[in-house]
Amino acid sequence: MLKIKDLIVAYGGIEALKGISLEVEEGKIVTLVGANGAGKSTTLRSIVGLTKPKGGAIEFEGKNLLTVPTKDLVRLGITLVPEGRRVFANLTVLENLKLGAFYRNDEKEIKRDMEWVYELFPRLKERTWQTAGTLSGGEQQMLAVGRALMSKPRLLMMDEPSLGLAPLIVREIFEIIKEIHRQGVTILLIEQNANAALHIADKGYVMETGRIILDGTGKELLTNDEVKKAYLGESVH
């Protein structure tokens, strides 16, 4: 579905991505794990066109994404839940959700999807008329995910959805990710919380300073000694 080949991104003179390649197959949960500054967010930003790569290729279903402007991606079925939630704090919860469906005109379907989102996140329903800025961090994350779902994504990309959230809420968010996946949405998940991410992933990539250093199924990576030592905080005997 999504193919990245030899992607190079430089900020000024410094290469943030030094030629990475990865693939997301339709219907799978793929995760990209790694420490702060490894280049995970840069990868996502390049996919959606917010960062212009210096070299390499990004293809979505055979289409070259490098020439597609950011605003048209959602029409192709690609949606990003950005790092730090980035909800529109000055708008109400309802308006935020409506913005997710901004490009759509099928009012009836939008209404149905809205109900689905409210079912997934009952807390959002209670807060329909509140401005997003008054929500807690966890609720804002739910709103960011709900807003993304309103665009009817086929490929949903999430940038650190668990960042800064209480463990209980993190578990809730991961349950929701699985539920979204069950509905047939392909997922590309970026996480520092490697343990949680690899547990639900079909496939994982491990990034370090601009390179992919390991890949494999979620299970393989979970039992990989190197990964254990570096990201899962377990001591290896």
Added chain:
Amino acid sequence: MTFDMLLQHMLNGVSLGSLYALIAIGYTMVYGILRLINFAHGEIFMMSTYFAFFGIATFKMPWYVVFVLAILLTGALGMTAERVAYRPLRDAPKISILISAIGVSYFIQNLSIVLFSGRPKAFPQIELFTGMLKMGNIYVQRLTFIIPVVTAVLLAALIYLISHTKNGIAMRAVAKDHETAKLMGIDVNKTIALTFGIGSMLAAVGGIMWGLKFPQIAPAMGIMPGLKCFIAAVLGGIGSISGAVIGGFVLGLGEIMLVASLPDLTGYRDAFAFVLLILILLFKPTGIMGEKISEKV
């Protein structure tokens, strides 16, 4: 001061305040979406009076056709300024785009001196607007009532547009976060152009009514109202539309009342606005309706 006089001054203050409000909205909307003080806004306002002047005086078209055309042309002018002078600088440091705005302001002003000459022209008088009404013991120009009514109708329409339409929600989203707005599929360029168009068209309505009320137009006429309405926008809390309206009325009413109650200070009429600006910057820099900026992580 007799009651009649007070009433007359109040009416004058309200209609001047309405004009300030209409122009101030353009400043506040553009600031909200680009964090830019559009210093060319006063010149956009000035151009609308020339469009109307030429339509009526030179092309002899009926006033209602001319007004609509002048409003549309002014909107197009505002959008052109954005496209040519601001959009290419959107990712540049804020100071560059600000300087570009000052450049546009001087460019339009000087171009209009070349094209229309610096000598003031008499704005056409239209009896329907400039005729007098007798109210008890006082005579009031019809415009004095027309201006606030037109302003109120336009404000209602603007508030509806911004709070209930898709374009309005998109404008508020872009004002908050350009990148995320793009991810939602919003055409940020189009939304910003629309903002300039609306702000300029409101300034055009203000400009045409200004021309009818003070029937002498000149290329430099945009400077003082431009500055004052910028002050009105800051006073109300720049970025806030209701703030711009409140600021416009405070400034308009305050100015008229100052002159009316202390006629000796008539010469300081314009200084009033600047004193107010200094006071607001000293004591409440966010303005009356200004929001504190706080980010939740």
